[in-house]
Amino acid sequence: MSKVWLFLALAFATLDSVLSKHRRLPPPLPVLPLPSAAQLRWQQRELVMFFHFGMNTFTDSEWGSGHEDPRLFNPSFLDASQWVKVAADAGFSLVILTAKHHDGFCLWPSKYTDHSVKSSPWKNGEGDVVREFMEAAQARDLDVGLYLSPWDRHERTYGLQLEYNEYYMGQLQELLDGEYGHVSEIWFDGAKGNNTKNMTYHFNDWFSTVKRMQGSINIFSDAGPDVRWVGGETGTAGTTCWSPINRTSLRIGDGSIIGYLNTGDSNGSEWVPPECDVSIRPGWFWHKNETPKAVDELLHIYYTSVGRNCVLLLNVPPNSTGLISEPDVNRLTEFRSAVTTIFSANLAEGAVAKGSSQRGGRSGGFLAANVLADDPQSYWAPADSDEDPWIELRLEKPAEFNVVRIQEAITLGQRIIKHEVYVKFTSVEQDERGLTKGERVANGTTVGYKRLHRLGRVVRAQAVWVRVTEARGPPLISSIGLHFDPYSKSQIS
CATH class of the missing domain: 3.20.20.80 (Glycosidases)
Incomplete structure (x- = not known):
């Protein structure tokens, strides 16, 4: 009889483990205050x-x-x-x-x-x-x-x-x-x-x-x-x-x-x-x-x-x-x-998005790919334990752009305190100039509903890397876009 109970206990434990892998985590708690x-x-x-x-x-x-x-x-x-x-x-x-x-x-x-x-x-x-x-x-x-x-x-x-x-x-x-x-x-x-x-x-x-x-x-x-x-x-x-x-x-x-x-x-x-x-x-x-x-x-x-x-x-x-x-x-x-x-055109369309982590893993619903969807209700969320959250967009082929757009999911509060933007010139981790993260082209503090970085020069790159260096809780990014501004002057504005 004890063997039967042991078998059942192991079976239930295995079933619970399998189910937990497919159980979706709820959204993170909001960071107050919130917009009406x-x-x-x-x-x-x-x-x-x-x-x-x-x-x-x-x-x-x-x-x-x-x-x-x-x-x-x-x-x-x-x-x-x-x-x-x-x-x-x-x-x-x-x-x-x-x-x-x-x-x-x-x-x-x-x-x-x-x-x-x-x-x-x-x-x-x-x-x-x-x-x-x-x-x-x-x-x-x-x-x-x-x-x-x-x-x-x-x-x-x-x-x-x-x-x-x-x-x-x-x-x-x-x-x-x-x-x-x-x-x-x-x-x-x-x-x-x-x-x-x-x-x-x-x-x-x-x-x-x-x-x-x-x-x-x-x-x-x-x-x-x-x-x-x-x-x-x-x-x-x-x-x-x-x-x-x-x-x-x-x-x-x-x-x-x-x-x-x-x-x-x-x-x-x-x-x-x-x-x-x-x-x-x-x-x-x-x-x-x-x-x-x-x-x-x-x-x-x-x-x-x-x-x-x-x-x-x-x-x-x-x-x-x-x-x-x-x-x-x-x-x-x-x-x-x-x-x-x-x-009107987002040059990041069709890119492959990868995050430093994802809340709930692959089945959590908070995928890095959400930043490419035209849906303000979806967003990428890193794991709560992620101490260095970042997200990378790998383009299908190199693109020329001079504007980087970042948007937060403000329905759950404004969180990002500091962030950085890097570009990578090839699809591998280390480019021909020996830069492991790529070249930093922008950095700033808050993001909120929308942050537009006008780079001041045209960049030709195959990957973009956004790193959140300080935040009020896990950062929630709803959208990242790359755009070309033909009206941009040479100076950084």
Whole structure:
């Protein structure tokens, strides 16, 4: 009888061993904080278009005084459908309009002030730019955001703490109560002049109202809570750029935290990714004597914003006739063509991927080959015990490229603290120059949603090796791409 029990015990042990080899390990635990579903959708857009339009368009100003005559606002050919078409054709899926800038002039007929389109000759005072903008975006299936300046140089109650906060709350409710439709992002600008009235904004009350009225909206301000300012208006994020940050360290309108906003915080307790706002022209509003930035400058902005874990918010101001000017349209067409030319082809396609290890082994599902799939939900994960994680792509034949793209699976947190990129010139471990790892062509800190390394020179190689030298837990890489940028200058940017 004991032999029978011994046989059964050995049989069950053998069966358990066989089954365990085919048992799939669950995903690794997340590294907090994590993005919400709305934040993740926002990040995946990569590009958002801003439209600064209002009284300043007609007074050749950037910051209006608030004393402008509403009769100055009279765009003869305003066509929000043209704005939206320009955005859609350029690859933008979210558009944001300045419903009220610092001068206090409202682009909708607000019930709380006469300083609005209802006092203008445009459409005999019956017009509503916000409504036309929303309807044009909805017709093209683009999402919409609105900018409502807290600083108001026209409103008489500004400086009266209770009265103005109630006034502003009333305007928020007008825009977000559903009459205009779904709003994906609301923009709270922290700018305020030095010699203005003392005013304490009730941001927490405003934020709570916004979330109650539009549950899936992302709120932008210097301090989030959903999207933060990057700390400048050049379209450039820090070379280190974390989505996590500590909101308790942030104060809206505080210029002393610009560096912190630019880099984020590896120990941050909340997920508040940065948005890089910049204008296609020198000014935010249209001015007749200004021209749009060159394509190579726009590409540099793309690499230093989207390519550094940010979303690029590009302002394209309509002119005084109410249309996007032809030079801006043409420049956006060129920019879109350039981005498509660079990133439409992944030269790593068909490569063989090999990792230093794989979570759960071959049957774990976290294969190195996942980085070549066009699926943000799949990723390569090394074993928890792997102290030197790396992944190598061996190409079918040598390829010429000058851009290396790396993306993390941020649904489980931002993890990579430092990384390096090597190229190998042959398919064997040691090339003709005696380099065992190959030549290091890039190194950096954070990756996040997307990191683009613009190498500054064209590399012809047959293998690429990405090594993670420091991370918050096992690094999870969702995608690696190799691209050729024909617009790249000789310098490293």
